[in-house]
Amino acid sequence: MFKKVFPLSAILSLRFLGLFLVLPVISVYALELEGSTPLLVGVVVGGYALTQAIFQVPFGTMSDKIGRKPTLLVGLVIFLIGSLICAYSTDIYTLMFGRFLQGAGAIGSVITAMISDLVEEEIRGKAMAIMGASIAMSFAIAMGLGPVIGAGYGISTLFFITAGLSIVAMVILFTKVPTPPRIKHIYHGVVKTSDILKDSNLLNMIIINAMQKGLMTAAFVLIPIILTSDAFAWEKSDLYMAYLPAMLLGLIAMGPAAVFGEKHNKPREIFLISIVLFIASFLLMGLTTSSTIFIVAVSMFFIAFNMMEPLVQSMITKFAKVHQKGAALGISNSVAYFATFVGGTFTGLMLDISDRGVIGISVAITATLWLLWTLKLQNPTKHSHLYIPHAEIDEDKLNLLENEHIAEWYINETEKLVVVKYVASAISEDELKSKIIK
Template identity: 70%
Template structure:
């Protein structure tokens, strides 16, 4: 599994590393450009996510027709072109075009689909967690490198680095990523979007993913602007070259927290508890960012945000794939990704608007209240996933009539893998034995 997943995870992580590199300093950089306003700056910080949301489904559909690899390549080319435009931009609107193009190469859903093609369903949760972990590592690495490289060589240099990372991802695509088999499954029922949204666990995870990404862009609009604004405007009057001192401790603490969170969430099945703790850290972060009177308190708030974000990231995709039935996974991940990207754009726009019309304390209070509502909803709606096992039998050994009539509270679902001629039954081993299932369906 590792050899199949790591090249794909690396491609996605290189792309996210490029996007994340500019986040710590982008709002300050954009604010200094011709025609800039706080609202436009907020749109630029989250702008890539709007086109991500719009193009997720089209890219997924195209990948079903022409193949995963060619679609990923097209997405990386578009991302590279957007990065070059952003690097060459001298005014706010050209920068906006570059950011929108960066997002238009929406390969996230295609990479997720390709992982599903390559990895058996019973280990897909681990594969998704691995992918989420590499993205979280990219986020942490970018937070350390972005401010340092931006201060030393300029933010336009970061966009050139992003373009180079896109080229490296293309190289990995054609040298390390295996070509996936064409797989078609038959299911005993069909997928409806309403079914996904009616499931409290899936809905809870979609909300968590959206809120996490939306608040991320809020933070990256506010942090550099507040730290560099003059004291008279409610800031701390730091130089842009000093921002690494804000992000470095946040990155280190975030990295430290990520490992234990993944272990407790996956191995010990405490994902709900990890998510709730992360939300508490988000609330603490924004209240401190809003009301801190010293740079040290503000940095404590930033550290709190990074810890909460990194604790969540490795678990999000994995939990969605666990809660969804096999015929829902693609649709559930697609809906979740689209909503999270839209929330990313909305978060940046909201933060820019709030900077225009409000003060720092009011923003801290509003964001704290939003976080409290999110915490209550998660406590009510979300449950830890049940532990399941999978039974695999060749189709020739199974009585199809018995299989179609298979019903048991401990059996989550069954399906047929036509490529390998396998019947797969997903069940709770604590409540029913494999032998009892076989007795119900074998010839």
């Protein structure tokens, strides 16, 4: 499993490392550019997410049709061009355009779908945890290096590093990433994309993913501006002292959360705990006058974010049928990236017209409503998988296979296997075999 997942996780983490390197400092640096306002700074911070929102579904759907690898290459090239435009920008509008172009290379859902193609569902939770851990590690590295490099060499250097990382990701794509199996899905026929939104479990996960990402950009607009303002008067080069310990605590919290959520099948409980931490963190960031308490609030935020991160994508792939994965992840990430843009833009606007106290209280109220909504979430049903050589299957019986305890079935054409996803506690393996074997 590790050999299949690590190259893809490396590509995603390199791309996120490039994005995250600038996040801790971009708001304070963007304020110094020609034509800058707090609102435009908020758009810059979340700008990449708007085009991510627009292109996630097309990229996810395209990957289902033409293949994952070609789609990944297109996304990485677009990201590279956007990073170079950001590096050479001298005014707020050019920087904004570069950020929009960075986001247009929307490959996140494609990578997640490719991992789900390569890894059996029984161990997919571990695969998603590896991916989540790699992203969180990118967070940790970026929080430490971003403020230091930005203060010493300028933010343009961070964007040049981002461009270089995208080239490294392309090399990994063509030298280390395996080709996923061809999957032929017939069970229940063709399902429309609209069916994804009608599935209550998938809809709940889409909302959770969106809120988590929206709060992320809100935090990254607030944290550096507040710490370098008259309230605390930190230097830009000192910002790592708030980010680094927060990310280390987040990494520590992520492991137990992933185990409890995946192994013990309790993701709902992890999500609820995380939301409570989000509420507390924004209230403290908005209202405290103590730098120590502010750092504690930042740590609470990153603990909550990292507890959620490895579970969100995994739960979406568990609730979606095999032929829906690319589209389901595309829709989820599209909505999440739109929320990312709204989070940054809203926070920038609020800084223009109010203060951090109002922002903290407003976010806390919104997150409380989110908490109440999430109480309706159900933990996923635990399924087993039956793998039978395709040559042993009666095609006519297979096409007529219907049972309330069978979630779906599909054919792995590359490995010549028929895979049936079912509830083992309700129907036996022998009973299943009797229904479809010649």
